[in-house]
Amino acid sequence: MPGGPSYTLARRLSQTFHPIPMNLASFLIVGFNALSTRAAGLGWAVLCILTMLMPPILFYYVRLRQGAYSDEDISVREQRNELYLFGLVWVLLASLGLALFGAPRPFLALMVSALALGLSSGLINLFWKISAHSSAVASAATIALLYWRPLGVLLWVCAVAVGWARVRTRNHTPMQVLAGFALATGIIMLAFGILGLHG
Numbered sequence: 001m002p003g004g005p006s007y008t009l010a011r012r013l014s015q016t017f018h019p020i021p022m023n024l025a026s027f028l029i030v031g032f033n034a035l036s037t038r039a040a041g042l043g044w045a046v047l048c049i050l051t052m053l054m055p056p057i058l059f060y061y062v063r064l065r066q067g068a069y070s071d072e073d074i075s076v077r078e079q080r081n082e083l084y085l086f087g088l089v090w091v092l093l094a095s096l097g098l099a100l101f102g103a104p105r106p107f108l109a110l111m112v113s114a115l116a117l118g119l120s121s122g123l124i125n126l127f128w129k130i131s132a133h134s135s136a137v138a139s140a141a142t143i144a145l146l147y148w149r150p151l152g153v154l155l156w157v158c159a160v161a162v163g164w165a166r167v168r169t170r171n172h173t174p175m176q177v178l179a180g181f182a183l184a185t186g187i188i189m190l191a192f193g194i195l196g197l198h199g
Contacts, residue, residue, distance in 0.1 A: 006168060013164075014165050018136075022137050023136055026136075027053070047098070052090070052094040055094075081125060084122030098111065099111070131166050131177045134184070136184070141155035146192055
């Protein structure tokens, strides 16, 4: 039931580890660690964030203010379809442009991961509500494990807490949370394994 200290904690965890800051964190982790110089890596991270992430983020906030979504979590599954579609198309176009512009391999791996995760989550969402919170925090945690294990372990501890929070607030079932973890982890490991970790 809503209310009580545990519910308040769960809501705060959900807001802190929202998919938007977690997606930003994924690019910054790669930028901070993946290239020969941090300046170059963070430069690419900022470019990717501005071109790939900001338009879908703005679309989300505009539609939220317009009342298109039931709440900031988009708890009604069917309302998520337009966001998945817009995000997928935009990320595809931005990824093609960045690839032609010479994006380093770690960022290409991140783009491929974003496309694969967006496509698979969007298809799943047509009939079942997979947890976007779980997918986003698991992506950041798995990427961190690849580059800086202590941060990765810490983020996975946070991911477990977020999973509990999504169940506590009744936004998701345990299976929807676990599915988000598994899907994101599998896609990240596959994409970075194929494309490599070095620019």
